[in-house]
Amino acid sequence: MSSRRTFLTAALCAAAAGSGLAGAAPAAAWPGPYVTVAADGSGDFTAVQAAVDAVPAGNTGPFTIKVKPGVYRGQVIIPADKPHIVLRGQGADPTQVVIVDDRANGTPKPGGGTWGTSGSASVTISGDDFSARNLTFANDFDEAAHPEITSRQAVAVLTRADRIVFxxxxxxxxxxxxYLNSPDAATISRVYLRKCYVEGDVDFIFGRATAVFDRCEIRxxxxxxxxxxxxxxxxxxxxxxxxxxxITGSKLTSDAPAGTVFLGRPWHPSNDPDAIAQTVIRDSTIGAHIGPAPWTDFGTWPWRDARYAEYHNRGPGATVTADRPQLTDDEAAGATIDAYLTGWHPQR
Structure with a gap:
């Protein structure tokens, strides 16, 4: 965390802070309308949330929010009645635009109580057909600086919508x-992640959404x-x-000691017996940090009751053992990107 906090602090010093400019009218080309967010005041807004607030409710086509290089601190909430938002970083690479906050589950709220896991999210996306490109989402809650906070879940992004592209x-x-979720347990919400980078330690990819990680690095x-x-x-x-x-065509990396990281454990929120984890990792490179028995129980919920499988993985952490269920060739033919996204075909 310390190296990331140093980077964010330096970027904050280089970017001017500010609040949204009032009354900016969206431009009409791109295609579709767009506004620009710039920390130095050179755009329509200086805060990402102010730009989101400018998107009309019930929007029926792409509305692009261009974000110039800088660090943008504070929670961003994209409501369900604002679909089709495109959040596009304008830097040379995704490190140059950072949207970040620092709340954890146990962080006190101003009015009393704590934020909880969902409330800790730096960015919450509830509008369908959202996409984000070429930027960074972060939660830089400093665990070491807050030993008094023991509920340390600190979400960078929470999704609750369908057809989301990163x-x-x-x-x-x-x-x-x-946190890849859906509006309720009966609703399927799909997320497609292309050439993304995800880092964390405990349960850092979680939830009930259907999500495809295509050519990503998971660290x-x-x-x-x-x-x-x-x-x-x-x-x-x-x-x-x-x-x-x-998880397909991806890399699972770490500098943790060999065999000390698990591929997953089955989360049953509120002890829901119908939450049966389903995860496939295929055609990916797995580092030595993953051990020969990489799935583990979650409290009293056994991993063997979950739907875990691998297929054609490689690397020092991809050893096939009795504790690593493998797909057959026929099963693998049905565990594809198209199968998971069920009729939705985002650009790949």
Whole structure:
């Protein structure tokens, strides 16, 4: 966390802080209307949330929010009645635009109580057909600086909508970095992540959404343990949904000691017996941080009751053992990007 905080602090010093400019009218080309956010005041707004607020409710086509290089601190909430938002970083690479906040589950709220896991999210996306490209979402809650806070789930992005695309996006956090969810257990919400980078330690990719990680890097941070440095996934897929998380053509990396990170454990929110994790990792490179028994129980919920499988993985952490269920060739033919996205075909 310290290296990320140093980067963010330096970027903040280089970018002017400010609030949204009032009354900016969206431009009419791009295609579609757009506004520009710039921390230095050279755009229509200086805050991302102010630009989101400018999008008309019930919007029926793409509305682009261009974000110039800088660090933009504060929560961003994209409501369900504002679909089709495109958030596009204008830097040379995704490191140059950072949207960040620093709340955790146990962080006190101004009016009393704490934020909770969902409330900790730096960015919450409830509008369908959202896309983000070429930027970074982060939660830089500093665990070491707040030993009094023991509920340390600190979400960078929470999704609650369908047909979401993240393209060349970084997600930075520690525990519970990326929360891929849906409006309710009966609703299937699909997320496609292309060439993204996700980092964290405990359950840092979790939730009940259907999500495809295509050619991504998924990096487990070391917590300094010699035995357990966390869990990559904690899916809570509804039993009625055959498709949870698909990680394909990707890299699972870490500098944690060999065999100290688990691929996943089955999350049953509120002890829901119908939340049966579904995760497939295929055609990917797995580092030595993953051990020979990479799936583990979550409290009293056994991993063997979940729907976990691998296929044609490689690398020092991809050893095939009795504790690593493998897809057959026929099963793998049905565990594809198109199958998971069920009729939706985002540009790949």
């Amino acid at each position: 393209d060349n996006v970084r997600f930075l956090g520690n525990q519970d970095t990326l 487990s941070l070391s917590r300094g343990s010699t035995t357990n440095n966390g869990y990559v996934t904690a899916a809570s897929t509804s039993i009625a949904n055959p498709y949870g998380f698909l």
